[in-house]
Amino acid sequence: MARALLGQVIVHQDGGVRRAARIVETEAYLGPRDAAAHTWQGRRTPRVEPMYMDGGHLYVFFVYGMHHCANIVTRGEGIGEAVLLRAAEGPPAAPARLLSGPGRLCAALGIESDMSGTDLVGHPRWRLLLRPGPHPPVGVTPRIGVDYAGEARDWPLRFFDRTSPAVSGPARMRG
DNA sequence: GTGTGGATTATCT
DNA sequence: GATAATCCACACC
Numbered sequence A: 001m002a003r004a005l006l007g008q009v010i011v012h013q014d015g016g017v018r019r020a021a022r023i024v025e026t027e028a029y030l031g032p033r034d035a036a037a038h039t040w041q042g043r044r045t046p047r048v049e050p051m052y053m054d055g056g057h058l059y060v061f062f063v064y065g066m067h068h069c070a071n072i073v074t075r076g077e078g079i080g081e082a083v084l085l086r087a088a089e090g091p092p093a094a095p096a097r098l099l100s101g102p103g104r105l106c107a108a109l110g111i112e113s114d115m116s117g118t119d120l121v122g123h124p125r126w127r128l129l130l131r132p133g134p135h136p137p138v139g140v141t142p143r144i145g146v147d148y149a150g151e152a153r154d155w156p157l158r159f160f161d162r163t164s165p166a167v168s169g170p171a172r173m174r175g
Numbered sequence B: 001g002t003g004t005g006g007a008t009t010a011t012c013t
Numbered sequence C: 001g002a003t004a005a006t007c008c009a010c011a012c013c
Helices: A102-109 A150-154
Strands: A009-014 A017-029 A058-063 A067-073 A082-089 A126-129 A138-141 A158-161
Touching: A017 A102, A067 A102, A082 A102, A082 A158
Parallel strands: none
Antiparallel strands: A009 A017, A009 A126, A017 A082, A017 A158, A058 A067, A067 A082, A138 A158
16 A cells, blocks of 8 residues: 555645645554564554554654654555655645655645544545555665664655655655 | 654755 | 753653
8 A cells, every 4th residue: 555655646635735746655563463563562552543444544643742743544444554644746846845744745735733633535635645656666775764663663664755856865765 | 631752854064 | 053941641660
């Protein structure tokens, strides 16, 4: 799912304002068996409860006292897997870095903790457009910022569009 | 109630 | 590469 979400578009319609972002970088978090996931060992706390919801729900968390990270739940109820949205492209006129990185992506789309647990499927203001057509050339690396996660630190679960200037991270992680 | 540290980013060297 | 900003969730008492 993390790979399949590359190139798909998340849209927010807020009155007359419509914001759309094409997803170009994602990371998979594989539930209880994944030491980097908040659902590691089946942990259930109020914060992570949305991650156990049905696919299509949003899981948002707050980190480092100032940033939000948005995930799309990818499996059935009770499983606890999700895909972190790490970077996206806005309109051509927008700065390349506007949605580059999970914190900036949330800031640009106005995603905050109160959206955690929201069902994107059939939502009146949010839509996830699954666009047909060829997938972009995809790069694969370990995930960013999970050095604490034991062997899961090295799992190749970060996916990105090699052609996009909006991919986040150091240069060696963008080629 | 207290202590620890983070799925980040900006700004320095 | 190093570090600060900044606060909440979580574990543990």
